[in-house]
Amino acid sequence: GQSSLQSPENVQVHVVNTNFTLSWDYSGSHPNVTFSAQFQWSELEPTGWQELPGCQAVAGTGCDFSSAISEYYDDHYVRVRAQAGPLLSPWSPTLEMVPEHVAQIGPPGLELQSTNGVIKVKVSPPEANQRKKMWINDLSFKYNLVFWENSSHAQLQRKNIFPVDTIDDLAPDSTYCFKVQANLPREAKEGLFSPISCVKTTQKAVNDLLCATNLSVLALNMKFHLLWSSQGKQEVNYNVQYLYGFLKKLNDDYSDKWLSVPRCENITSTWCNFSSIITTTGFYYLRVQARGGHNKSCLSREVKVDPLKTNGIGPPGVRLDLSDTLLHILISPPGGAEDEVMRNNYDLSYRILYWKNSSDEGEVKQKEVKQTIATVPDVSPSTLYCVKVQAFSEPYNKSSAYSQQECIHTPAGTHLSLIIFGIFTSALLVVLLVVTPLVFLLYQAYNKIKYVFFPSCQPPLNIEGFGAQPFSSPYLSAAEEAVEHCCVIESVITEEGNQIDFTDYKHSTRSSQDSGNYSNDNNSSGSKGSKETLEKEMV
Template sequence: MRRAAVAALLPCLLVALPLRCAGGPGQTSLKSPQDIQVYVVNTNFTLRWNYTGNDTNVTFSAEYRWTFLSYRFEDFGAGETEWKELLGCQNVTGTECDFSSAITEYYDTHHVRVRAERTGEVSPWSNVFEMIPYFIAQIGPPGIELQSTNGIIKIKVSPPEGNQVRKMWIAHLRFKYNLVIWENSSNAEFRSQSISPTDIIDGLAPDTTYCLKVQATLPLESQEGLFSPIQCVKTTCKVNDLLCATNVSVLALNMKFHLHWSNQYKHHVSYNVQYLIGYLKELHDDYSVKWLNVPDCENITNTQCDFSSVITTGFYYLRVQAMSEYNKSCLSKEVKVDPLVTNEIGPPGVTVDASDVLLHIQISPPGGSECEVMRDHYDLSYRILYWKNSSNNEGEIKMKEIKQTIGTVADLTPSTLYCVKVQAFSEVYNKSSNFSKEECIKTPGESSLHLPAPKDVMVYSYNFRSSLRWSPVEVDGGLVLYTVHFKTGAFSQWDEMNCTRIARTECHFPWSLKQRRWTVVLRVRAELGRVTSDWVKTDPFVAERNTTIGPPKLNSVTARSDSLLISVTPPFASEAGDFLQYHVSYWENATTTTKKETRTSNTLFKIGDLKEMTLYCFRIQVELMTHSHLHLLGLQSVPECHTTTISEATRAGYIILVFLLVLLFVAVGLSLLWRHHKTIKYWFQPPLEIPSHFEEYLKDPNMPVLEVLDNYAEDDPHDSLSVVLCGEGSQACGSSLDGQGHSHSISGDNEVT
């Protein structure tokens, strides 16, 4: 008994709330809420539930948590918050609450749960409702403004959440708008149409009340929003202005566009044709000032305009502005032009030639080969009808469809008249042209002439770009042409490959044969007029096995002190399942025979452990490993040589060594200068010379001073310089040096100053 009582009390001890214990005398009778649902319109969140209990004074509270993604390196991955109180959904007396302010992450997973509460007791939590707000949100109704004028209704649409700070739908330009309008009567018929953010609704009865509503949609996400509140407006009577152009329409053939209209004005009138680029109407801006005049269609008096010059792709709106001689103007109804939809495809041109057993059909695309828009966007195919032109109702008509502009018809009867006509069609746009004019030609009769077959027929394939090549057939009397056919391992019927009756001796593989794993067999024959040679077939060719892989393209080489950093580009575009590996062989210089090798799958790699200031050469070779475990080894690149740089440590060592050598040289030089400075001074001392005017005076033989100077020089061997000063006009200088003349002598041991 005691053990059972403890077991009954244990749950109470584990609950840190002042509630009655389950299983005790005060057991709660509150039931859990059921059928939890969350309704989201734009960023407005409403939580609803059902409660089946009969309790009174019951309130409800909700909690939520959300899963988030962490992009930090240390805890990359998903994380989950703790349960938190759901703002706006605490102590609610009803069975719904608004918690819009609590949710700010619209692309994360959220969990919500609800429980019932009464004083002192709570119910168990409800089942958890899981949601990602963006995926369950509904698009709210757009705003609309209406104006009734001149028999039409002008409408301006503002996007859902247009003036809100927090938005569920960020890219409002992706919205499309559907309008539903009806006459406000008992037997009203509803009319739906797509409209632009700023548009007009016409085709309405005058003086009639119409009601309408608008819905925003996201077509790419298959989402349709709620309709706006119904608004009603009464139309006015339309004023029929005879000046306005009427019956505005577009005629387009082979991307040549013409606008036509009618004139009901009896006086002089001129016209300006204006166009608006279509996407400007999709913006929530005023586009009324963005209309442009069509070149060569300004101030014209006729009622048509060629506006092909302004058309590329996209869509456009056109209108006609009529102007009277009194400067009064009127704008016509707008016409929408989607070029590729509005345009009609004209019949192609056809040229037919015949050989022994083939009709050769050359097709000129509608609009000419220079019409890039038709060629690039329509993806034209051609339907060929041909028959024997006999008396029995043109015989049996046969049909052949091709994608190329060159076709052949085989298995013909000799000496028979055949007729051909061709139709162009586009499956993408569900359009087709009229058939071309019939072209008829008679097949030749049996011929005994024989033309030699081409020789040296082989498939040349380099980096998966393949072509068939052969030697020319040399004959006299005309130009030999060649025709090439192909078949694959899956389809054994011979077909054309855009190389029918060509003069060159090479035929490139078309895009339809770019599959590397296909087995392809080709054949070629020579043709001269109506004479043909035998077919020459190739061996089966599989590009994945038989192509030649070239070396990679070398982008850059960065030399460092101990490595070369190399960047390359693969020689071809890889496909899914391909694995490219680069074999790199390198050696120390151009003379050594010792080579090292390394392999890498990166296009930016490094050759390391190199000596500094050393010339290294390398070659690169590509190896392709396919998903079918085939290995193709490519050609080696030409040797590329680069010298490694000097390292910073070596550079510093050289600088220190040079500095020390300079210091040593300076020290030795100073020492030598000090030791031999007298000798150096003697060598660099200029010789003593007597000024020329003194020398002339002293060398006069009548002057007794020369004898005195000679005796003085013998008595005193020292270097000396004597300066004799005599007064101007003195006679004493002539009799004696020791007389009244003043003599200064400065002498020394080999020193003169």
Template sequence: MLAVLGAAALVLVAQAPWVLPEAAGGENLRPPESIDVYIVDDTYTLKWNSSKELMGSVTFSAEYQTEELENWLKLPECQHITGTECEFSLLDSDVYVNTKFHVRAEKGNSTSSWSESDSFIPFYRAHIGPPGVQLEAEDKAILVNISHPGQGGNMWARESFSFMYKIVIWQTSSDEKKIIETTYYSEKILKLSPKTTYCLEVEAVHSSLQKHSSRSAVQCINTTVASKMPTPENVELDAQGESYVLKWDYNTSLNVSFKAQWLLGYLKSIPGSYSDKWKPIPTCANVQTTHCVFPQDTFHTATFFLRVQASHGNNTSFWSEEKYINSQKYTTIPPPAIGITPTSDSFRVYVTCQDSSISKCHGLIYEIIFWENTSSTERRMEKENPTFTIVNLQPLTVYCVRARVHSVARWNKSSEFSDKLWNSSLTWIIIGFGAVVFSVMALYAGKCLLKYLNSVFFPSLKPPPSIDEFLSEPPSKTLLLLTAEEHTERCFIIENTDTVAVEENHLTEEDHRKYSSQTSQDSGNYSNEEESSGSESSRGLRL
């Protein structure tokens, strides 16, 4: 029995390494190597390398993480796969933030360590796939409708205005190819031959990334039989005052009427059909001439398209070319306004664009011409800055200035000159004198105001009524001190009407001194002077 158990134990020990050679928490599984991601539009292809001995015996799983996430997220298309690559899309992920991936090998309950890729921004790594193309044929034209790469996806969803397209077209009977470049999602190729087969392919170019897409699949289409009604050609627009004049060419002896339509300029720069967005021009409906006139305020937009169609009875022509119009090309630039700030021997000129539209005042070149009032010699200055400083001028001299603006970069148009404005180098003296006069007047007004406020809030104190009455009497009544040389008369009140005696005596010097001393010592009783005099007189009479 012991022998049997020993044999069994020997068998188990010998078989243990063969059952789970990698069973040590996954440490014996080698992780994948060379993690790489290849992106075309919204399709991601995650690739890695693995040792040959593991191929076919293990599976792989992958996860991703963005800088906005703390946790790793599983990729459903890349879980427990036997190959070394998988495809998936991250339509809900932000393609403008750093993203990274990691992959590990798995076998049963054992896993390898994660092998991580470098962090990258998908938008800059992605390749551009071919654009979508649809064709419509006319007798002498082909309408090419384009959809931007990755239509409906996330990678280029914000880049609709960033693509330019190269259309390569050729006849099947010729090797000569014509390249047409456009930024619109609908392009009409004109001047083709009826009943002819044309082939074309389209390539997208991202203007800021300078990346080229792969070309679309070659498509061929036959133009139709020539229409009975020719298409209007050579559509042009002119401006006359506040109106536009639309003109076109049309050769026929039939009594033909025409109509014109317009389209907002930006609609051709976004994906999708715009055929139902065309609007009629009221004054260009059913006209019998090859021109029509309409107000410039018909379109409240800077850019638009125009097209014309001919009709005769129940027959109508194809629409003409879609003429692109930028209204800035047809509007006049008004003369600028100018201002002058003088100094002692120079002055500064400010030129201001007077157009209400900011876009029309952008990118202008400013020009001024100035001369002495007594001379015909003009001096000219031109620059992109609207401020000019003119130095080294003659004193006491009058100068004349006028200005205009140029839109050279785009339309090569110029405004008329502004009205002549004169400036004297003596002006600064007049201005300085005026400033001094104004300052003096301001100080005087301030002083008067302060005086008035003092009188209102801090009035002067008045003496008691008795003192005020005394001060208001004439000086002859209030004077108490008399000089030695003065002579006075003494008057008496006659109490007894039967006996009247009047005596005039002159005060002696001693009496005067006595009187003055008494008066100075009893100045508070000056109001009883008459009573004192009367009493003294009575005593004199009694003597």
């Protein structure tokens, strides 16, 4: 088409909850101009630009396209152009937006009820009872209430409230106006205020003198006590009630969810030990119901108890001990060693102050430890040392009072070198007493073994063969025994010739058995026969 028309400018999208409005500026002067818009998002990319429902042939400079958007966390693209008959303007610059990023929180609902001198406030989430929601989790809203007395000198008051809450400290028979907004602190989003609503307060039906006042909580080492004050001298019975804190975050009425604290029902004292109901996983609200004559009752103000924040840390226990030149400081955690809640939740550390309790040296020294045992080295002999300890928790920014001062007197000193020498001498003596007999016994055993298995003396020759064959049988015949024949010949060579003179001859036969052995040394007949035989062989 022809393009003699100007393009729309300053295209903007306004989002409140799930309500989407498109607006633009147009400076052209052509009469009968209409505007049309197109949009695109990731699921429409294959098909390209599509007509934006609710924004076709619009005569004004704005349109509502809430019905066209269903995905609030995806990128969307929008453009607008002008049209007058056959004339078409160029498309405006494309506007990119993510609905959830540009959306504003709409105004919440507000209901007011005036009763017994107080105003009960009930707030409903911005998208209550709507099928399509921009804000999925209604419980994540924080509500900021602004109220003032409807007078010429009104002063604005602000209060963070729960969906169901009570506003007290208001003047009776006076008109107060209220407005509220829903915020999302984590997303840095502040909502729009609700329309202003006004209501008139009433007189209190019960005399204030009956109510419990000045409620306070005293908590130490996870032992919790509620204290309050009574008014007047009339006889009053009290009932202490508590409410789980998470119930106030819900959008429902919690007035019937209050419970009585065990052993604090129908009491006349002005204190209550409510440690039995406390855990570290939540927070609580407490109040005191007072009952007087003629069945009259009055509820006190509520007091909030966040156990780990409300609780105070008591001083730890301290015990001192000495060994040589060391001072040992033994610490008992607050609440006692059996109190696991204190140890497990507060991540306790300990600040130790110690000093010499003498007139000339009074300098206080400090050390911080995580353990329950600390050591001070090189303490002086014959000196009084004093210690006190404080427990503290860095995560909760809490600290206890210091423990009672504990002191210990070190014994008279002994020169360190003498102590070391004494220890060395004692150790050496012990070693000598234990090792010397052991070495002696080992030496004796060694000699016995060596004597039996490795003797140093050889047996005589006449019995040498006896032990050579320990496994030979004594029943073998003489013919089967190995016999060794030996002879000794002494010869003399003369100058006259080469004749050999047999001057001596010995022949012996030896067997391995005594019964078969014999000697021929003194047998002359045997010797002569052998000599003659040998001479014949030599010739």
